[in-house]
Amino acid sequence: MSLNLVNGLPAHILIVHFVIVLVPLSALAVVVGAMWPGAARRMGLVLPLLALVTLASVPLATQAGEWLEKHVDSNALVRRHTELGDGMLPWAVGLFVLATVVWWTNRRPAAADAPGDRTRRAPSRSVLVVRIVAAVLAVGVASGAVVEVYRIGDSGARAAWHDGFSKTATGDKGDNG
Numbered sequence: 001m002s003l004n005l006v007n008g009l010p011a012h013i014l015i016v017h018f019v020i021v022l023v024p025l026s027a028l029a030v031v032v033g034a035m036w037p038g039a040a041r042r043m044g045l046v047l048p049l050l051a052l053v054t055l056a057s058v059p060l061a062t063q064a065g066e067w068l069e070k071h072v073d074s075n076a077l078v079r080r081h082t083e084l085g086d087g088m089l090p091w092a093v094g095l096f097v098l099a100t101v102v103w104w105t106n107r108r109p110a111a112a113d114a115p116g117d118r119t120r121r122a123p124s125r126s127v128l129v130v131r132i133v134a135a136v137l138a139v140g141v142a143s144g145a146v147v148e149v150y151r152i153g154d155s156g157a158r159a160a161w162h163d164g165f166s167k168t169a170t171g172d173k174g175d176n177g
Contacts, residue, residue: 004067012064016156019061019088022054023149026095027142033102034138037131040106051092051099058092061085077159084152091145098141101134 004011033040033047040047065085072078105127123131 004064010064010068010071012061012068015057015061015064016153018057019054020149020153022050022057023088023092023095024146026051026054026099027145030095030099030102030138031135031142033106034098034131034135037106040102043103045103047103048096048100051096055092055096058088062089075159077155077162081152081155081159084148084155088145088148088152091141091148094137094141095145098134098138101130102138105130105134 006014029043029047029050033043062085065082069078069082
């Protein structure tokens with residue numbers, strides 16, 4: 001098994017599924033954490049770690065895709081998919097940075113976690129400003145990342161299936177319906 005082939009299949013077609021799942025999941029987690037500090041505290045370090053795994057999966061998919069590009073016929077659809085795929089990394093970086101900011105600004109101070117301490121301290125003004133900015137940015141970056149994953153996936157499907165699919169059945173293959 002090489003990094004480019006997995007069980008005889010191009011690794012790209014397998015690795016992209018991590019990106020397809022992890023980017024929207026990270027985007028949702030970042031937005032929820034940015035809008036709901038209690039959720040961010042419950043997610044804890046899982047939030048930036050999820051975004052880090054997401055970030056790591058993007059260059060893996062891109063590298064495997066570049067290998068695959070050299071092993072398929074080049075056409076406009078493949079070139080478009082490649083161009084779009086190259087644009088995913090900045091979105092993944094943005095998700096990771098925002099996930100880290102959301103986690104950092106929503107950590108509980110150690111003193112507040114002391115047993116018997118029932119007082120709730122209001123966050124400082126600067127923390128509130130950072131939270132609001134992070135929430136606005138989270139919605140924008142999360143939306144952009146999900147749209148970009150959709151565009152890349154759609155272009156990849158078009159490139160892979162453009163001449164191998166018919167809207168009508170090509171023959172009776174045991175399907176009676």
